[in-house]
Amino acid sequence: MLSIQRNVALDTLNTMGFSATAEYFTRITEVAQLPLLCEYCKEHELELLLLGGGSNLVLGDSVFGMVAQIDLKGWETTRLDDDRSQLRIAAGENWHAAVDRMLEEGLFGLENLALIPGTVGAAPVQNIGAYGVELKDRLLEVEVYDRTQACFSSLSCSDCHFSYRDSVFKSIEAERYIITAVTFVLQHQFKPVLAYSGLHELTDKADLTARDVFDQVCSIRSSKLPDPKVLGNAGSFFKNPIVSAEQLQQLKQHFPDLVAYPDQGQFKLAAGWMIDRCGWKGKREGQMGVYERQALVLYNAGGGTRAQLEVLMTKIQRSVQQRFGVWLEPEPRFYPAVHTACHLT
Ligand SMILES: Cc1cc2nc3c(=O)[nH]c(=O)nc-3n(C[C@H](O)[C@H](O)[C@H](O)COP(=O)(O)OP(=O)(O)OC[C@H]3O[C@@H](n4cnc5c(N)ncnc54)[C@H](O)[C@@H]3O)c2cc1C
Structure with a gap:
């Protein structure tokens, strides 16, 4: 019914x-x-x-x-062997609460993704990632209702075509699937991923636990990102643009301190750094603003509208394009869809 x-x-x-x-x-x-x-x-x-x-x-x-x-609920663990368990979680479960419960149950591998808002079912849509871990790294399969074929089915990790903040669910066949559950393979032995700045300092901690990493991630995130319950926002508003080694080298000639991270043979430019260098950090336009502690976050101070957000977004995109020759793509989905502003040449 x-x-x-x-x-x-x-x-x-x-x-x-x-x-x-x-x-x-x-x-x-x-x-x-x-x-x-x-x-x-x-x-x-x-x-x-x-x-x-x-x-x-x-x-x-x-x-x-x-x-x-x-709002589908459910949680099911199956032991695979001494080292690993399979965990199936229904799409409507809260993501952060699920990560917390994984640790309670001794299932490790997703602790770096603590405090990301939203549901388990939306997590594969943009292959959520943070602090050196992406969802795809621990994912086995995604159960779906296929709207095209009118049937239930499942997609393996490779069927999902995951990439940086993208998947088959977001771009390739955006309207086709309704995600009903996600299955992960998690470890019983905690293997920390600490390469990311902010977590690196935990390397020397004696008896480091997954809970320590979870707590540290929560603490860093709370200090850098506004709580949506207090200040409306959608997390990182722009994706970090990906460029070739050659493009990076050219950019570095003009901007030697440009922040970039290696990414599968290419380089991810720090969008927040570029927005900051264009002077946007802490700026406010009407009810919309650029967060003073993280230039990647656009916020609604209360009573802001999507139209105001689009104006601010376009101004930022244009100034970054003019200064760095790079166009910033928004990360959240606009619904109804927006006709994105023309790139400046
Ligand atoms: C403060 C803050 C911090 C954030 N930090 C991060 C971060 O570190 N890393 C990161 O990757 N993201 C981050 N995000 C973005 C966001 O939390 C994630 O993308 C999250 O997975 C969205 O979940 P949701 O349930 O809120 O999805 P929604 O916003 O409700 O939906 C997002 C998209 O998924 C679709 N969708 C939702 N449920 C389903 C389903 N069951 N089946 C198919 N499609 C579905 C929707 O139609 C929409 O297109 C952050 C957001 C905020 C506000």
Whole structure:
């Protein structure tokens, strides 16, 4: 059974804190509701927006069509051998609470991804990553309802085409799959990943535990990122642009202190550093602003609108393009979609 409501306010269901109204809204608590949902949308010619925690979305004032909040719950562990267990988590579980529970149960490997807002089901969409670990590093498979084939199925890690903040769910076949559960393979023996600055200082700690890494990640994140409950935001607003070694070398001739990280044979430029160098850090335009402790974060001081955000975003994109010749792509999904501003030549 589907329970469908009309004209539902989404203000508290998106971390940007924008005022938005869904034309139709439903909450999915059982997988059996998904075929019904898709049939309903088809029959009534409604676009479908899947909603988790709303922490990677920029909503317009009116969200036409159906918004379906995925609220599926469940947790299942299977021991594979002495070293590893398989963990299947339903899509509607809270991501941070899930990482916390993994540690309680002695399952290690995702502690670096503590305190990322949102749901387990949305985590594969942009292959969440932080502090040297990406979701894909520990993922076995993703269970889905396939809207094209009208059937349940599962995708292996390679089927998901994961890359930096991207996957089949975000770009290649964006509207095709509804994620119902995610399965990880986790270790019983804790193997720390400490290469990232901020965690490196834990290297010499005696009897280092996964909980120490979890706590350190939470502490660094809390000191650098605003809490969406206090200040509306969607985390890092722009992706770090990826350039070739040759492009980096050219840029370094003009900007010797440009911050860049090696990334699978290419280089990721620190977008926050470039925005900061363009003088945006701490700047405020109306109700929208650039966070004073992290220039990658754009925030809503209260009462801000998507239109104001788009103006600020475009100004930042243009100034970074003019100074560094690089175009910054936003990380969150705009719904309804936005026509991105033209690149300056
Ligand atoms: C303060 C802050 C810090 C953040 N830090 C990080 C970080 O360090 N690393 C990082 O990678 N991200 C980060 N993010 C971004 C965000 O938390 C993640 O992208 C998260 O996975 C989004 O989860 P959500 O449930 O809120 O998704 P939503 O915002 O609800 O949805 C995001 C996208 O996924 C789709 N979607 C949602 N659920 C499903 C489903 N079940 N099946 C298919 N599609 C679905 C939606 O339609 C939408 O396109 C941060 C955000 C904030 C606010």
